[in-house]
Amino acid sequence: MLAAAQRLRRSADFAAAIRGGRRAGRGTVVVHLLLEEPAQASTARAGFVVSKAVGNAVVRNRVRRRLRHLVRPVLAELPGGSTLVVRALPAAAGASFGDLSGDLEAAVAAARKPRRQR
Numbered sequence: 185m186l187a188a189a190q191r192l193r194r195s196a197d198f199a200a201a202i203r204g205g206r207r208a209g210r211g212t213v214v215v216h217l218l219l220e221e222p223a224q225a226s227t228a229r230a231g232f233v234v235s236k237a238v239g240n241a242v243v244r245n246r247v248r249r250r251l252r253h254l255v256r257p258v259l260a261e262l263p264g265g266s267t268l269v270v271r272a273l274p275a276a277a278g279a280s281f282g283d284l285s286g287d288l289e290a291a292v293a294a295a296r297k298p299r300r301q302r
Contacts, residue, residue: 186252190259192231192267201231201267208294210287212276213251217295220265228262230255233271243277250281254288268292 192198205218232251234244251270262268276284 186230186256186259187227189227190229192229192269197229197267198231198233198269201269205267205269206295206299208291209273210291210294212273212279212284212287213291214271214273215288215291215295216269216271217262217292218267219263219296220267226264228259228264228266228268230259230268230270233269234276235272237274238272239274239277244272247272247276247284250284251276251288254285258288258292 192201201216201218205216207214207216209215230252232248232255234248234251236244238244238247251272255268255270259268270288279287
């Protein structure tokens, strides 16, 4: 379980991260990362989107539990005030724990990279 201060609950927080953050996707997940000023919040926060396309309620909850477990150490590395939204793709239902872990870490690393100059 994530601490209460680390969880996103309001739809406005999800929308802000999805609209204003950097997006990076891999085979089983898409992450939206919004890096904010540390003055707003002392800890990074995370939210999860697991739609019915992933599977039935049992499968969705299993995917959400796995992602929650994998996100905990990632939040510790993010600067304070950051918002991370993890969206599970349908492939996450059949993915192993190692695949989910690799895709999540790669997607977060890609979202943290500075954008290229044109």
